[in-house]
Amino acid sequence: MKQTSQKISVPKATMKRYPIYLKALRKLQSNGVTRILSKELAEYCDIQATTIRRDFSFIGSLGKQGYGYDVDHIVNIFDDLLGTHYEEEIIMVGVGNLGKALLNYNRWGQVVGEIVCGFDSDPSKVGIINDIPIYHIDELEEKMPKHCRVAIITVPENVQDIVDRLVEAGIKGFVDFSHEHVLAPKGVIIKQVDIVSAIQELVFQSNNLD
Amino acid sequence: MKQTSQKISVPKATMKRYPIYLKALRKLQSNGVTRILSKELAEYCDIQATTIRRDFSFIGSLGKQGYGYDVDHIVNIFDDLLGTHYEEEIIMVGVGNLGKALLNYNRWGQVVGEIVCGFDSDPSKVGIINDIPIYHIDELEEKMPKHCRVAIITVPENVQDIVDRLVEAGIKGFVDFSHEHVLAPKGVIIKQVDIVSAIQELVFQSNNLD
DNA sequence: TTGTGTGAAAGTTTTCACAGCA
DNA sequence: TGCTGTGAAAACTTTCACACAA
Numbered sequence: 001m002k003q004t005s006q007k008i009s010v011p012k013a014t015m016k017r018y019p020i021y022l023k024a025l026r027k028l029q030s031n032g033v034t035r036i037l038s039k040e041l042a043e044y045c046d047i048q049a050t051t052i053r054r055d056f057s058f059i060g061s062l063g064k065q066g067y068g069y070d071v072d073h074i075v076n077i078f079d080d081l082l083g084t085h086y087e088e089e090i091i092m093v094g095v096g097n098l099g100k101a102l103l104n105y106n107r108w109g110q111v112v113g114e115i116v117c118g119f120d121s122d123p124s125k126v127g128i129i130n131d132i133p134i135y136h137i138d139e140l141e142e143k144m145p146k147h148c149r150v151a152i153i154t155v156p157e158n159v160q161d162i163v164d165r166l167v168e169a170g171i172k173g174f175v176d177f178s179h180e181h182v183l184a185p186k187g188v189i190i191k192q193v194d195i196v197s198a199i200q201e202l203v204f205q206s207n208n209l210d
Numbered sequence: 211m212k213q214t215s216q217k218i219s220v221p222k223a224t225m226k227r228y229p230i231y232l233k234a235l236r237k238l239q240s241n242g243v244t245r246i247l248s249k250e251l252a253e254y255c256d257i258q259a260t261t262i263r264r265d266f267s268f269i270g271s272l273g274k275q276g277y278g279y280d281v282d283h284i285v286n287i288f289d290d291l292l293g294t295h296y297e298e299e300i301i302m303v304g305v306g307n308l309g310k311a312l313l314n315y316n317r318w319g320q321v322v323g324e325i326v327c328g329f330d331s332d333p334s335k336v337g338i339i340n341d342i343p344i345y346h347i348d349e350l351e352e353k354m355p356k357h358c359r360v361a362i363i364t365v366p367e368n369v370q371d372i373v374d375r376l377v378e379a380g381i382k383g384f385v386d387f388s389h390e391h392v393l394a395p396k397g398v399i400i401k402q403v404d405i406v407s408a409i410q411e412l413v414f415q416s417n418n419l420d
Numbered sequence: 421t422t423g424t425g426t427g428a429a430a431g432t433t434t435t436c437a438c439a440g441c442a
Numbered sequence: 443t444g445c446t447g448t449g450a451a452a453a454c455t456t457t458c459a460c461a462c463a464a
Contacts, residue, residue, distance in 0.1 A: 011432075011433070012432090012433095013432080013433055013434085014433090015411060015414060015415065016411065018410070018411075018414065019404070019406070019407035019410040019411060020407070022410070023389060023390075023391050023407070024391045027390075027391045037444095037445070037446095038445080038446075039445085044391075044393075045391075046393060048434075048435070050434075050435060050436075050447095051433085051434065051435080053445090053446060053447065053448090054433095054434085054435095054447080054448080056446090056447090057446085057447055057448075061446080061447070062446095063445080063446050063447080064441085064442065064445085064446075065440075065441045065442055065444080065445055065446040065447080066441070066442045066443075066444045066445050066446075067442070067444085067445070067446085068444095068445070068446080069446090081414055082410040082411075082413060082414050083409070083410055083413030083414060083417070084410075088409070088413055090409070096311060096314075097307050097308070097310045097311030097314060098307070098308065098311035098312075100307045100311075101306065101307030101308035101310075101311055101364075102308075102405065104306075104307060105366070107389075111389065111406045111409075111410070112406060112409045112410055112413065113409075113413075149416065150409065150412060150413070152405070152409075156315070172416050173412040173413070173415075173416050174412075175405055175408045175409055175412065177405075179233060179317075179321065180233075180237075181233050181234050181237045181254075181255075183254075183256060189412055189415055189416060191408040191409075191411065191412055193403055193404075193405055193408050194229070194403075195312065195362070195385060195387075195403055196229070196321045196322060197229035197230070197233070198385045198401040198403050199293070199298070199300070199321075199322045199323075199360065199362075199385055199401075200228070200229045200232070200292040200293055200321070200322055201225060201226065201228075201229060201292075201401065202360060202383040202384075202385065202399055202401055203292065203293030203298055203322065203323075203360065203383070204225060204228065204291060204292050204293060205225065205383075205399055206359065206382050206383050206399060207293070221454070221455070222454090222455095223454080223455055223456085224455090247422095247423070247424095248423075248424075249423080258456075258457070259423095260456075260457060260458075261455090261456060261457080263423090263424060263425065263426090264425080264426080264455095264456080264457095266424090266425090267424085267425055267426075271424080271425070272424095273423080273424050273425080274423090274424075274463085274464065275422075275423055275424045275425080275462070275463045275464055276421070276422040276423050276424075276463070276464050277422085277423075277424085277464070278422095278423070278424080279424090421464100422463105422464090423462105423463100423464100424461105424462090424463080424464100425460105425461090425462090425463100426459100426460090426461090426462105427458105427459095427460095427461100428457105428458085428459090428460105429456100429457080429458070429459095430455100430456080430457070430458085431454105431455080431456070431457085432453100432454080432455070432456085433452100433453080433454070433455085434451100434452080434453070434454085435450105435451080435452070435453080436449105436450085436451070436452085437448100437449095437450085437451095438447105438448090438449090438450105439446105439447095439448090439449095440445105440446090440447090440448105441444105441445095441446080441447100442443100442444090442445095442446100
């Protein structure tokens with residue numbers, strides 16, 4: 001694992017915003033913006049300027065007083081921080097419609113790393129999709145690169161079994177797209193990207209709005 | 211819009227946990243569990259018992275002292291609260307692999323409502339998928355049911371244009387699967403379900419762990 | 421007796437206010 | 443002068459500790 005900077009301590013709430021900043025800054029960069037004030041970025045991201053300044057300050061003194069922030073410079077710093085420069089090798093379990101959709105997303109390289117192979121329990125899925133080899137799930141331990149740390153799970157059911165097996169095989173972080181209830185041991189992180197919960201939250205929020 | 215209970219004030223942090231509780235409780239229910247203690251649910255969800263009790267207390271006194279919580283009863287209450295009983299009618303914009311994957315997810319009715327129609331800019335997508343009519347995006351204003359409040363966006367680009375147009379048409383809440391930077395006017399909620407950001411957070415977290 | 425519901429304490433996050441650098 | 447970086451205050455969230463209902 002490449003490790004460019006020493007570990008820094010960042011509040012959880014801040015950590016959730018870093019990807020938002022990187023996303024916004026990349027967009028600005030591609031629009032030719034080379035310099036930005038915390039106030040401008042605040043309006044652009046809908047996050048308070050002072051929150052942005054404090055979030056940035058955990059990494060170091062990135063800005064110039066009376067001037068603002070250099071866009072290229074901080075995009076680079078966030079790229080480092082958020083893994084774009086780590087060339088993370090990711091495996092995918094489940095190659096149905098959702099899995100295929102993610103495999104087709106051909107901008108992985110620019111954002112975080114690449115999907116190196118996929119697994120599915122359906123033998124008819126085995127083969128090559130989008131230049132990425134797909135193996136049968138029975139070959140998981142055998143075909144999975146040994147240093148892989150991150151797995152994307154797109155199967156709808158029995159997610160816990162798959163997580164247990166992958167943890168055993170050395171995976172440390174999961175992105176799970178199911179609406180299942182899953183637990184992982186200490187030191188293993190599961191990010192649930194759960195559309196059903198998102199809609200529930202949405203409906204609840206709008207029903208309880210002013 | 212059906213509105214069974216009067217509005218209650220719930221902290222944001224709590225609101226994020228309600229879908230987790232409902233998910234867990236449904237699972238327990240389907241396993242035949244009829245009664246549960248905050249302590250047991252705590253272990254099951256990996257959330258402190260006292261946090262759970264306070265979260266529940268915003269809704270009312272759901273439990274019985276010295277006894278615990280009746281699973282059926284609180285599943286019902288959360289169902290009400292989180293929209294399952296609202297029969298939300300949802301539209302989908304973008305019917306590629308990702309859109310199809312979501313349309314195939316045949317458990318919407320149990321969890322939040324149903325997808326009533328889809329739209330795509332590719333004329334070859336127009337037709338019927340999974341019993342759900344798909345129209346050309348040009349027909350959006352015409353074909354979209356007037357009372358729709360929630361839209362799912364699965365297109366990868368130009369999301370801002372689509373959001374603007376849908377807000378104009380009356381949509382109040384979005385679930386957006388893109389990795390784009392998007393803003394919405396006050397009173398409109400956008401939930402970003404963003405796998406790229408999820409992986410970035412994951413990588414950053416594991417690189418900065420212990 | 422047992423476990424909920426809740427005041428009060430502790431911890432975290434956001435916001436204010438301004439010193440100090442370019 | 444104008445904006446960042448940051449102490450200190452305010453707001454929010456979690457956790458503790460225990461009164462009290464069943």
